[in-house]
Amino acid sequence: MKRELLLRHLAAIAVTAFALFPILFVVSSALNPLGTLSSATLFPSGASLGNAADLLTGTAFPTWYLNSVLIAALTAVLSVAVSAVSAYAFSRFRFAGRRTGLVALLVIQAFPQFLAIVPLYVIFSVISDNWPAFGLNSIWGVILLYIGGQVGVNTWLIKGFFDTIPRELDDAMLIDGCTPTQAFRKVVLPLSAPILSISALLVFIGTINEFLIASVFLTGDDARTLAVGLFSMLADQRNANFGMFAVGTLLTAVPTVAVFQFLQRYIVHGLTAGAVKG
Amino acid sequence: MNTGRSAAGAWQGSAGGIAARVLVLGLIVAVALWAVAPLLAADNWTGVAIVAVVTAAGLFVYLTPRRLPVKYLLPTTLLVLAFQVFPVVHTMSLALTNIGDGHLGTKQDAIAAIESSSVKRQPGSAEFRLTVAEKDGDLVFLLASAGRAYTGTAGGLRPLEGATLGAGGRITAAGGYTVLTAAQASARSSEITELIVPVEGGAIRSQGLSRAYRGTATLAYDEGCDCVTGQDGVWRADEEQGRFVSDDGRALAQGWKVGVGLANLTAALTNPKINAHFLGVFGWNLVYATSVVVLTAGLGVAVALVLHHPRMRAVRAYRTLIVLPYAMPAFAMLLVWRDMFNTDFGLINRMFGLDVDWLGAPLTARLSVLLVQLWLGFPYMFLIATGALQTIPPEYLEAAQVDGATAWQRFGKVTLPLLMLALAPLLVSSFAFNFNNFNGIFLVTAGGPFPADNPTVGATDLLITYTFRLAFGQQGAQYGLASAMSIYVYLIVAVLSIIGFRRTRAFQEVGR
Numbered sequence: 142m143k144r145e146l147l148l149r150h151l152a153a154i155a156v157t158a159f160a161l162f163p164i165l166f167v168v169s170s171a172l173n174p175l176g177t178l179s180s181a182t183l184f185p186s187g188a189s190l191g192n193a194a195d196l197l198t199g200t201a202f203p204t205w206y207l208n209s210v211l212i213a214a215l216t217a218v219l220s221v222a223v224s225a226v227s228a229y230a231f232s233r234f235r236f237a238g239r240r241t242g243l244v245a246l247l248v249i250q251a252f253p254q255f256l257a258i259v260p261l262y263v264i265f266s267v268i269s270d271n272w273p274a275f276g277l278n279s280i281w282g283v284i285l286l287y288i289g290g291q292v293g294v295n296t297w298l299i300k301g302f303f304d305t306i307p308r309e310l311d312d313a314m315l316i317d318g319c320t321p322t323q324a325f326r327k328v329v330l331p332l333s334a335p336i337l338s339i340s341a342l343l344v345f346i347g348t349i350n351e352f353l354i355a356s357v358f359l360t361g362d363d364a365r366t367l368a369v370g371l372f373s374m375l376a377d378q379r380n381a382n383f384g385m386f387a388v389g390t391l392l393t394a395v396p397t398v399a400v401f402q403f404l405q406r407y408i409v410h411g412l413t414a415g416a417v418k419g
Numbered sequence: 420m421n422t423g424r425s426a427a428g429a430w431q432g433s434a435g436g437i438a439a440r441v442l443v444l445g446l447i448v449a450v451a452l453w454a455v456a457p458l459l460a461a462d463n464w465t466g467v468a469i470v471a472v473v474t475a476a477g478l479f480v481y482l483t484p485r486r487l488p489v490k491y492l493l494p495t496t497l498l499v500l501a502f503q504v505f506p507v508v509h510t511m512s513l514a515l516t517n518i519g520d521g522h523l524g525t526k527q528d529a530i531a532a533i534e535s536s537s538v539k540r541q542p543g544s545a546e547f548r549l550t551v552a553e554k555d556g557d558l559v560f561l562l563a564s565a566g567r568a569y570t571g572t573a574g575g576l577r578p579l580e581g582a583t584l585g586a587g588g589r590i591t592a593a594g595g596y597t598v599l600t601a602a603q604a605s606a607r608s609s610e611i612t613e614l615i616v617p618v619e620g621g622a623i624r625s626q627g628l629s630r631a632y633r634g635t636a637t638l639a640y641d642e643g644c645d646c647v648t649g650q651d652g653v654w655r656a657d658e659e660q661g662r663f664v665s666d667d668g669r670a671l672a673q674g675w676k677v678g679v680g681l682a683n684l685t686a687a688l689t690n691p692k693i694n695a696h697f698l699g700v701f702g703w704n705l706v707y708a709t710s711v712v713v714l715t716a717g718l719g720v721a722v723a724l725v726l727h728h729p730r731m732r733a734v735r736a737y738r739t740l741i742v743l744p745y746a747m748p749a750f751a752m753l754l755v756w757r758d759m760f761n762t763d764f765g766l767i768n769r770m771f772g773l774d775v776d777w778l779g780a781p782l783t784a785r786l787s788v789l790l791v792q793l794w795l796g797f798p799y800m801f802l803i804a805t806g807a808l809q810t811i812p813p814e815y816l817e818a819a820q821v822d823g824a825t826a827w828q829r830f831g832k833v834t835l836p837l838l839m840l841a842l843a844p845l846l847v848s849s850f851a852f853n854f855n856n857f858n859g860i861f862l863v864t865a866g867g868p869f870p871a872d873n874p875t876v877g878a879t880d881l882l883i884t885y886t887f888r889l890a891f892g893q894q895g896a897q898y899g900l901a902s903a904m905s906i907y908v909y910l911i912v913a914v915l916s917i918i919g920f921r922r923t924r925a926f927q928e929v930g931r
Contacts (some may be wrong), residue, residue: 146728146730146731149725149726149728149731150731152721152722152725153722153725153726153737156718156722156725156741157737157740157741159794160740160741160743160744160794160798161740161743163744163752163755163756163759163794164743164744164747166755166759166766167747167752167755177764178758178761178764178765179763179764179769181766182766183766183770223494223495223498224495226491226494226495227491227492227494227495227496229491230488230490230491230492231492234488234491236488239488242492246499247916247917248913248917249499249503249504249507250499250503250916251851251909251912251913251915251916251917252503252506252507252909252912252913253855253883253908253909253912254502254503254506255857256510256883256886256905256908256909257506257507257509257510257905258890259509259510259513259890259898259901259902260505260506260509260510260513261502261506263509264501264502264505264506267466270457270461271457271458271461271463271466272454272457285498285502286502288498288502289498289499289501289502289503290502290503292495292498292499293495293499293503296495320436320486321486346749349748350748350749350750350858352750352857352858352861352862353857353858353861353887367748367751368748368750368751371750371751371754372750372754372862375754375758380764383758386751386754387755389751390747390748390751390752390755393748393751394746394747394748397746397747397748398746401746
């Protein structure tokens with residue numbers, strides 16, 4: 142029995158090492174006083190805040206950061222809000238076209254938005270001509286686009302959860318004289334906190350990692366996101382900028398971890414319903 | 420929906436309900452006014468009509484006292500129509516054309532481009548003194564010849580009043596125009612070279628930054644024969660290919676967009692130049708997605724099992740550390756992995772004293788992208804498997820033990836089937852996700868390494884990265900063919916996601 146436990150620990154340590162070594166490398170690169178890729182080691186060789194200072198003062202990193210957090214947070218909150226409302230209609234009402242609507246939503250959401258980047262560019266050049274505030278190089282336009290790409294799958298996820306909440310609960314509210322909207326706000330929504338949190342977390346992570354659409358639509362330095370900005374930093378000077386890039390990577394993890402911690406109690410419970418990451 | 424209640428009942432709602440309705444009314448009208456103003460200014464009547472219809476629908480839906488489900492569905496519907504349905508339909512229509520570099524506009528555009536780019540200087544061409552100026556951000560040629568002044572733009576040549584002529588006969592100032600300094604002009608020299616001022620029978624082009632000449636078009640379009648004629652030959656319009664082709668098979672570079680029917684869709688399967696790539700990429704794409712699912716699920720489940728033991732210590736610490744990769748930003752970690760594999764500076768080569776071009780050879784590049792995705796993906800599988808293991812009732816295992824099952828039998832006959840039940844929907848959605856994992860390939864290898872004789876298809880290319888390069892690559896954009904590829908990818912993913920949703924049993928709820 143002792144031997145088996147020892148083996149289990151050895152295996153767990155090996156996997157932990159595999160999970161941690163790239164992160165350790167990022168941490169030591171971030172602290173590396175020389176700040177180059179060729180001088181970065183697995184374990185920190187020094188502790189310098191020079192890379193962090195260069196990143197914060199020498200690049201538009203603070204702007205990228207703000208843009209990314211704003212885009213990801215607004216997309217997460219708004220897409221989940223819009224999806225929850227339509228999921229309620231699909232779950233509780235019976236109306237002509239309900240089945241068609243659900244199937245259409247399922248089929249249409251399978252189309253990865255970035256496959257249609259040429260038509261999307263057409264849409265956005267028209268928007269740019271008329272409403273520049275939502276056009277190319279505007280984070281507001283991209284937020285709308287991301288929301289449009291997320292509502293389909295979120296409506297399905299949330300509707301599935303709503304279906305598991307007994308209808309008798311809202312029926313009781315209706316008998317007591319509430320409107321369906323009140324039943325939705327006061328009964329269904331509070332009970333759905335787990336799925337709403339999971340959906341928001343998945344949208345947040347997906348959006349903050351999105352590269353392709355952002356790289357086509359947000360090219361101005363003021364409008365760039367972290368993914369686009371950090372990518373271009375490495376594209377310019379791969380070796381020399383690596384230390385700054387490592388600092389940026391660690392700082393990018395902060396909002397994700399914060400949202401993760403905030404919603405943690407629901408994580409394991411609701412994740413089975415969700416998507417994956419990469 | 421509860422249609423049994425009286426229509427008037429909805430209006431009797433609380434004061435808050437009425438206030439909300441007034442607010443919605445104000446909001447819709449305000450947005451509509453804001454949206455319609457620039458469309459009116461631009462005489463865009465189609466746009467105005469769309470705004471009017473959407474506004475009317477919004478007002479009707481939200482002000483009617485009836486309880487319509489559409490009240491809940493309108494925002495989703497509009498968003499999906501604008502950002503999912505329209506792009507899909509438009510992609511399908513592009514797939515039926517030859518749109519791409521050299522085939523972007525109409526036939527008129529192509530003729531204009533052919534004629535103006537064929538302008539050549541002839542002996543005895545008229546010369547101008549050139550001053551480059553700017554008006555509202557656009558370049559303008561200020562031209563002087565024999566004491567007369569003109570402005571030249573892409574729109575044509577016009578006389579210019581009130582220009583100040585300098586010593587060399589050049590214009591030094593003109594009202595409303597900002598003259599560029601020599602440094603500013605040379606910074607924009609490529610724009611200056613490309614600016615062609617059309618005039619009767621030819622065009623005016625710059626030569627250097629201070630002279631311009633009036634050249635003659637060497638190619639001209641003749642409506643009678645629907646062809647372009649020049650000294651070197653005759654190019655006849657080919658309406659099927661959307662370009663001008665000479666009798667000996669040469670084509671002019673500028674063409675126009677024409678419908679090609681299903682040619683792009685069939686090319687992926689029948690054109691030997693393309694289908695060899697398509698099938699090869701498709702095969703690796705399947706291998707990649709399958710391997711990622713098997714590897715991440717395998718390692719995730721294995722680690723969950725290792726930690727799932729009543730007398731195991733420090734489980735919480737292991738769990739926190741193993742989940743860390745999931746919290747790191749994936750796009751950045753993909754780039755970190757790419758740079759760890761770097762031949763010259765990379766950590767892996769330096770740590771082991773190697774000099775291997777990991778991402779430069781097909782086999783190691785493929786193994787590398789799989790390893791990277793394993794690292795990114797297994798913590799998630801581990802989380803799910805851990806959760807699922809905890810929900811397996813211990814009684815099942817005890818019962819099996821009482822019946823004399825060995826540890827392996829208990830695992831194979833009880834634990835694993837129950838685990839797979841919980842993991843199945845996730846495995847399907849993981850497969851669908853990785854099938855199109857653009858970042859996972861593009862940010863690590865960009866599809867490479869590429870064989871020396873064929874820079875269009877790399878060893879790690881997925882259909883999605885291959886399509887992306889078709890559309891935006893260095894080889895000249897082929898939007899039409901790329902759109903056709905997109906449709907294939909879409910069909911595959913749509914089928915996968917329907918299977919995935921069926922597995923989650925969400926699908927059967929439709930019929931209820």
